[in-house]
Amino acid sequence: NSLLSAFRPWPVKVVIDRVLVRSHTHVSRVPFVRAWLDSGGFTRLEILYGACAATILIALLTGLLSYYFTHTMGVVGQDFIFALRRNLFAHMQRLSLRFHDHQRTGDLITRLTSDIQAIQDMIATGVTTFGTNSCLLIGMLVLMFWLNWQFALVSLSVAPLLFGIVFRYKRRIKVAARKARASTGLLASLAQETLASIRIVQGLAQEDQQDERFQERSEGHHQAFLEVVRYQARVGPLVDLLAAMGLAIVMWYGATRVLAGQLTTGDVVLFFAYVTNLYTPMKGVARSTYVFSKASVGAERIAEVMSIRSEVTDREGARQVSKLNGGIEFRDVSFEYEAGRPVLSHINLSIAPGEKVAIVGGTGAGKSTLVGLLPRFYDPTHGEIRIDGDDIRNYGLQSLRDQISLVLQDSLLFSGTIRENIAFGCPNASDEAIVAAAETANADEFIARLPEGYEAAVAERGSSLSGGQKQRIAIARAILRDAPILVLDEPTSGLDAAAEQTVIDALERAAAGRTTLIIAHRLTTVRLADRIIVLDRGRIVEEGTHLELLAREGRYAHFYHLQMTTEAEDTLVVTNNSPLSLA
Ligand SMILES: Nc1ncnc2c1ncn2[C@@H]1O[C@H](COP(=O)(O)OP(=O)(O)OP(=O)(O)O)[C@@H](O)[C@H]1O
Numbered sequence: 001n002s003l004l005s006a007f008r009p010w011p012v013k014v015v016i017d018r019v020l021v022r023s024h025t026h027v028s029r030v031p032f033v034r035a036w037l038d039s040g041g042f043t044r045l046e047i048l049y050g051a052c053a054a055t056i057l058i059a060l061l062t063g064l065l066s067y068y069f070t071h072t073m074g075v076v077g078q079d080f081i082f083a084l085r086r087n088l089f090a091h092m093q094r095l096s097l098r099f100h101d102h103q104r105t106g107d108l109i110t111r112l113t114s115d116i117q118a119i120q121d122m123i124a125t126g127v128t129t130f131g132t133n134s135c136l137l138i139g140m141l142v143l144m145f146w147l148n149w150q151f152a153l154v155s156l157s158v159a160p161l162l163f164g165i166v167f168r169y170k171r172r173i174k175v176a177a178r179k180a181r182a183s184t185g186l187l188a189s190l191a192q193e194t195l196a197s198i199r200i201v202q203g204l205a206q207e208d209q210q211d212e213r214f215q216e217r218s219e220g221h222h223q224a225f226l227e228v229v230r231y232q233a234r235v236g237p238l239v240d241l242l243a244a245m246g247l248a249i250v251m252w253y254g255a256t257r258v259l260a261g262q263l264t265t266g267d268v269v270l271f272f273a274y275v276t277n278l279y280t281p282m283k284g285v286a287r288s289t290y291v292f293s294k295a296s297v298g299a300e301r302i303a304e305v306m307s308i309r310s311e312v313t314d315r316e317g318a319r320q321v322s323k324l325n326g327g328i329e330f331r332d333v334s335f336e337y338e339a340g341r342p343v344l345s346h347i348n349l350s351i352a353p354g355e356k357v358a359i360v361g362g363t364g365a366g367k368s369t370l371v372g373l374l375p376r377f378y379d380p381t382h383g384e385i386r387i388d389g390d391d392i393r394n395y396g397l398q399s400l401r402d403q404i405s406l407v408l409q410d411s412l413l414f415s416g417t418i419r420e421n422i423a424f425g426c427p428n429a430s431d432e433a434i435v436a437a438a439e440t441a442n443a444d445e446f447i448a449r450l451p452e453g454y455e456a457a458v459a460e461r462g463s464s465l466s467g468g469q470k471q472r473i474a475i476a477r478a479i480l481r482d483a484p485i486l487v488l489d490e491p492t493s494g495l496d497a498a499a500e501q502t503v504i505d506a507l508e509r510a511a512a513g514r515t516t517l518i519i520a521h522r523l524t525t526v527r528l529a530d531r532i533i534v535l536d537r538g539r540i541v542e543e544g545t546h547l548e549l550l551a552r553e554g555r556y557a558h559f560y561h562l563q564m565t566t567e568a569e570d571t572l573v574v575t576n577n578s579p580l581s582l583a
């Protein structure tokens, strides 16, 4: 269609040469049209009407083609963007925790939103602008050279300079755009972190501090964008100036040639139209370089994430498992998050199917890390973990995880209803099964008291529920999954003593017949285990039943007595201060 637009000034040339001036020096090189016009014996008015009709016809055809082009590009662009965004999200979700540990959520979100938007902008407007303008340019160049190559060369004498400027600035703009994108990511992650932890921020009255940080990062963002704007602002006037020089040259050369009788007035008008039009698409191309730079920076940032492979993946020939018995064996397992700082060292542990093992130990001992190796949040740095006698890396990752139910240390809920949250790990569960799971988890009683019951909405991250309520929903979620292996990371941490007892009853029911690993600080929880493992700085230091470990008078016995005395003292204090005891 742009090639068609290149013909737009032609009727004007015909009108000037054949209607107004009737010049006889035709240097025009379009043989068919000339022959036809010469031989047809048309009157001036006929030619005029013909030229008017041709003008409208060209506009009509251009319009039609441009409609189809824009429409097709729009659809293709949308489809592409839609697929890209979906794939990127799917990819991000599946990247290993080691990747997510080092990533800022806000930055990832920026990649999913504005970086993809930049590519969309390029396809929607950039490609069209660039495509039509460069086609128009080529079309006009071809016609100009065809018409009169010397005149064409003269008219284009400033073009190399123009392109030089455009490309010089293109590079600079790209560098600045890259900086701007990165700072957008930082800004988004700060905002995301602050808003997600708004309770802490407000509770500690640190809004001003966060404001300052936001300001600081905005500053970088601001500077980077200013740089882009500065470059963009410089390109426009420079192009205009060069364009004016080009026009002056055409004017001078054209007029002298017409006076010398080598060109017709129509030719000069035509060249004039071309040269003027030549700079518009050049400016268009220059302007679209910004869109392109932004998009290519966006594409870089997306490719960066897409090219990362998850560390935890299915091995070649990994087999899908459907029903494990749940016999677990840690064989000389060592693990470090960062090289050189071991978190687990030489763990040897074997757990029979259906056995309940409690893991105790000081904070930071590596308990959560140890159980996190089972669903392969991370792979051991050394050694191997076997379930039912086979290395877990030989099982399909999804199928392995399907065999494990988890209650994590901080149970996060999703925004949605309570029912959806319980069914999160098991979306096809029936209503009866959901209620039964909630009953086993002792969550049913508080859910029943909510006005909307199971349909009650849970706010983002579960912030509308109490800690203990969230915990019980998380337990119900784990119970509903009905997996042979149950992993509980401090399941009673958010509960008072009475609620704790009901949850322990619930856990006892839930754990029946499943291999259970339970991490507990509260030693009351530990007593439901068949065996207790004491972990200290990543090593197993004691192992046995509650009574055995008490008799050994080691670390566990020390923990136990410490806790018993503090609890007794707590009770004493409460009793002494309570008005009842005074009475
Ligand atoms: N994602 C991580 N990246 C780097 N280091 C980590 C990561 N998670 C935990 N650690 C470190 O590993 C060690 C063990 O952490 P872990 O969470 O396993 O302890 P824990 O025994 O569960 O403690 P707690 O009882 O407080 O929950 C800690 O020193 C901690 O700093």
Ligand SMILES: [Mg+2]
Binding pocket: 367, 368, 369, 409, 489
């Ligand atoms: Mg922990």
